[in-house]
Each structure stands twice: as C-alpha cells, then as structure tokens.
Amino acid sequence: MARDRVENTTARGDERKALILDTALRLFERDGYEKTTMRAIAKEAGVSVGNAYYYFGSKDHLIQAFYDEVSERHVAQALAAMRPHRDLATRLSADLHTWIDVAEPYREFATQFVKNAVDPNSPLSPFSPESKPTRDKVIDVHRRAVLGSTAKYDPGIAENLPDLLWMHHMAIVLFWVYDRSPGARRTRELVDRTSPMVARIIGLSRFKVVRPLFREADKLIRDFLLPGDEPGGA
Amino acid sequence: MARDRVENTTARGDERKALILDTALRLFERDGYEKTTMRAIAKEAGVSVGNAYYYFGSKDHLIQAFYDEVSERHVAQALAAMRPHRDLATRLSADLHTWIDVAEPYREFATQFVKNAVDPNSPLSPFSPESKPTRDKVIDVHRRAVLGSTAKYDPGIAENLPDLLWMHHMAIVLFWVYDRSPGARRTRELVDRTSPMVARIIGLSRFKVVRPLFREADKLIRDFLLPGDEPGGA
Numbered sequence: 001m002a003r004d005r006v007e008n009t010t011a012r013g014d015e016r017k018a019l020i021l022d023t024a025l026r027l028f029e030r031d032g033y034e035k036t037t038m039r040a041i042a043k044e045a046g047v048s049v050g051n052a053y054y055y056f057g058s059k060d061h062l063i064q065a066f067y068d069e070v071s072e073r074h075v076a077q078a079l080a081a082m083r084p085h086r087d088l089a090t091r092l093s094a095d096l097h098t099w100i101d102v103a104e105p106y107r108e109f110a111t112q113f114v115k116n117a118v119d120p121n122s123p124l125s126p127f128s129p130e131s132k133p134t135r136d137k138v139i140d141v142h143r144r145a146v147l148g149s150t151a152k153y154d155p156g157i158a159e160n161l162p163d164l165l166w167m168h169h170m171a172i173v174l175f176w177v178y179d180r181s182p183g184a185r186r187t188r189e190l191v192d193r194t195s196p197m198v199a200r201i202i203g204l205s206r207f208k209v210v211r212p213l214f215r216e217a218d219k220l221i222r223d224f225l226l227p228g229d230e231p232g233g234a
Numbered sequence: 235m236a237r238d239r240v241e242n243t244t245a246r247g248d249e250r251k252a253l254i255l256d257t258a259l260r261l262f263e264r265d266g267y268e269k270t271t272m273r274a275i276a277k278e279a280g281v282s283v284g285n286a287y288y289y290f291g292s293k294d295h296l297i298q299a300f301y302d303e304v305s306e307r308h309v310a311q312a313l314a315a316m317r318p319h320r321d322l323a324t325r326l327s328a329d330l331h332t333w334i335d336v337a338e339p340y341r342e343f344a345t346q347f348v349k350n351a352v353d354p355n356s357p358l359s360p361f362s363p364e365s366k367p368t369r370d371k372v373i374d375v376h377r378r379a380v381l382g383s384t385a386k387y388d389p390g391i392a393e394n395l396p397d398l399l400w401m402h403h404m405a406i407v408l409f410w411v412y413d414r415s416p417g418a419r420r421t422r423e424l425v426d427r428t429s430p431m432v433a434r435i436i437g438l439s440r441f442k443v444v445r446p447l448f449r450e451a452d453k454l455i456r457d458f459l460l461p462g463d464e465p466g467g468a
Contacts, residue, residue, distance in 0.1 A: 178361070189458075193450075193454060193457075194454065197451070197454075200447065207443060209441060216431055224424050224427075
C-alpha cells in the first residue's frame with residue numbers, strides 16, 4: 001500500500017510536469033522564449049511558481065525537456081516508419097523524415113534552441129554530457145536503421161556507424177534551422193539527396209582503400225566531440 | 235586636384251571607419267555585445283553618434299565588418315604560411331592554423347557572432363548573399379592551397395574542390411567556437427588530424443568508384459547552401 005501511494009504520487013507528478021512543459025512550449029511559441037517568464041508559465045498552467053521551479057530549475061531546463069520529448073517521439077515514430085523497408089537509403093530517409101515531422105511544429109522555437117545549444121558552455125548542447133542519455137537513444141535508432149537493412153559494409157565499421165549517422169542527422173538539424181521553406185520542404189529534399197549518398201559511402205567501406213577513413217572519422221568524433229563516451233553508445 | 239581631395243577624404247573616411255570598428259571590438263570584448271551601445275562606441279572613439287551610424291548602419295554591420303576584417307587578415311597570412319610547402323595536407327593545415335591565429339583574440343566575441351550567424355534570417359550568416367564577397371576571397375585561398383600543392387586528384391573535381399574545403403573550414407570554425415582549451419589547442423589538434431584526412435579523401439577521387447560522390451557533394455552545396463552562386467566561386 002505504501003508502494004501504491006508512491007506510484008500514484010509519481011504518476012501525478014509526471015502529469016503535472018508534462019502540463020508545465022506543454023504550457024511552456026505553447027507560451028514560447030506565442031510570446032517568444034525571452035519574453036516568457038517562469039511566473040507566466042506557472043500561472044497559465046495553474047500551478048504555483050514554486051511548484052514550476054520544483055520540476056524545472058530554470059527556463060533552460062524546459063528546453064532540455066523539450067529536446068528529450070522531441071527525441072522520445074522521434075525514436076518511436078522512426079522505428080515504425082523504417083519497419084516496412086530493407087534498403088538502407090530508404091530506412092535512413094524514413095528515420096530523418098520522422099524527425100522533421102516531430103520537430104516541425106516547433107521550428108520557430110528551435111532556432112532559439114540552437115542559439116543556446118551553440119554556446120560552448122551550455123548543457124543544452126547535443127554534445128554535452130547532460131544530453132548523453134537522450135543522445136544515446138537517438139543514436140540507437142540510427143544503429144537499428146543499419147541493422148535492419150540489407151546493406152553490405154565492412155564489419156569492422158559496424159560499431160562506429162551509428163555515431164557517423166548521428167553526425168549526418170545533426171547536419172540535417174542545422175540545415176533545418178536555417179530552412180524557411182513551407183513545411184520544411186527544402187530540408188526534406190536534402191534528406192532525400194543525402195540519404196542515398198550516405199548509404200553509398202557506407203557501401204564503399206568494403207573497398208580496402210576507403211576503410212581506414214571510417215575508423216579515423218569515428219575516432220575523430222570520439223576524441224573531439226564526445227570525449228568520455230564509451231564506444232558503441234548506450 | 236579635385237581627385238586628390240576625393241582620395242584624401244576617402245583615406246580619412248577609411249581611417250575613421252577602422253577606428254570605430256577597433257573601438258567597437260574592444261568594447262564588445264570588455265562589456266559584451268548586448269550591453270555595448272552605438273552611443274558608447276561613438277563616445278569612446280571620439281566621434282558623433284550620427285557619424286558612427288554613417289559608417290555602420292547598426293551593431294550587426296559592425297559584426298559583418300569584423301568578419302570581413304578577420305577574413306582579410308586570414309587570406310594574407312595563409313598565403314604566406316602555405317608558400318614554403320608543397321604537400322597538400324601541410325598546406326591545408328597551415329591555411330587553417332593562420333585562421334585560428336587571426337580569430338583567436340576574438341574568441342569570446344565570436345561565440346556571439348556565431349549565435350547571430352546561426353539565425354536563418356541573418357545577413358551575418360557565412361552562407362548569406364551579403365557574405366558572398368568575403369566568402370569568395372576565403373574560398374579562393376583554399377583553391378590556391380590545392381593549386382600550389384603536389385596533390386594528385388581527378389581533374390574533374392578541381393573546380394568544385396575549393397567549396398568542399400571551405401565546408402571543412404566552416405566545420406573547424408564551429409568546433410573552435412565550442413573549444414574552451416587555452417590558445418585553442420584542441421582546435422589546432424583537430425586541424426592537424428583532419429587536414430591529412432581531407433587530403434587523403436581528395437586523393438581518393440582518382441578511384442572511379444569514389445568519383446561520383448565528389449560531384450554530388452559539390453552539387454549538394456550549390457543546391458542547398460549556396461543557391462545563386464556561380465560554380466567556381468569568385
């Protein structure tokens with residue numbers, strides 16, 4: 001019975017947390033990130049300011065939660081979208097299109113997010129240790145994109161491939177933030193152009209002359225972008 | 235004589251413009267970009283506010299001028315640094331190290347610059363039409379890095395190579411903004427690691443199986459990042 005009570009409290013807490021986050025995202029969209037205060041979010045959500053701060057230590061924490069939320073939904077939808085396909089280019093493209101589907105409603109706000117994430121000292125950077133749990137989930141989707149495909153490649157690069165695919169993903173995200181076309185049409189075109197290229201590059205790993213470059217590229221990511229990460233992600 | 239007068243006026247104007255820019259950069263470093271007003275810059279430089287606005291329409295224009303200034307110095311120093319070398323990797327690395335030399339004093343401020351440049355609607359983006367004259371000068375340095383080297387590559391990719399090298403450069407700039415190591419030591423290590431890789435990738439263009447990827451990559455840059463640019467840059 002004590003356990004039941006704890007579980008109920010947690011469920012209520014999760015609900016309230018989700019309510020505050022949803023409210024915040026709505027206000028960020030409507031009034032802009034800078035102008036929206038924690039006080040305004042709390043008021044609109046019908047909770048006390050203290051309660052809002054209990055769940056989210058600052059507005060930045062709300063952005064981190066937003067990143068987690070978008071990633072969570074992307075992971076679920078990407079797995080479903082890739083399932084019917086075996087061709088690697090098609091799977092990669094399906095993977096990234098679902099990311100756009102999920103993120104697109106928040107494009108205005110995402111610009112703000114990237115502006116923060118580009119700050120070297122920000123825990124909001126997708127490369128930060130704070131972002132690792134969420135990053136690992138997304139990298140794992142890219143791993144499954146490869147594993148479920150019929151693609152042929154040098155087995156020696158299998159472990160490193162998901163990180164390289166995640167870099168491709170990050171490049172697409174960066175382009176998407178710049179993209180002003182309706183419905184992110186240009187970003188979708190870019191995904192359709194780069195996914196077959198990436199699949200072809202992966203295929204080239206079977207050629208001996210190309211192979212060392214994959215290992216070096218992965219080592220580069222590990223040494224310079226994700227120091228402290230264990231090989232193989234999650 | 236009329237012509238002399240014009241030239242003298244122009245020279246005086248250039249001097250005053252340079253003075254305002256130097257003053258602005260100093261104040262941006264000291265007080266931060268947001269807190270520094272045009273009024274404060276004018277006062278510190280000993281010119282009227284109207285005069286400061288005559289040369290720079292807004293604080294953003296000062297950033298553009300800063301980008302131009304850094305690029306100008308980089309171009310001059312890179313050409314000198316590459317001159318004694320023939321090996322492509324060494325030339326690329328010398329090229330990029332001089333960029334770090336020139337930019338390093340402004341690293342704090344550059345973070346601010348990148349935050350603005352990442353905004354899709356900003357004329358300050360290195361990909362914007364407004365940045366084209368300066369971008370072309372920098373791309374041309376990368377062209378010379380290849381032309382002065384002993385590197386062997388498919389002649390079919392020669393025209394497109396400078397743009398691809400510029401993308402490498404932009405990736406280094408992005409890393410540098412994140413870099414917190416003293417004297418940008420990590421960025422310099424990254425340059426030393428990626429320059430031989432890039433040179434090796436260029437060498438791979440001689441293999442028939444790899445060649446189409448270069449053309450596609452270049453077409454991608456042209457179609458998605460620099461629409462409206464003529465092939466071959468400047």
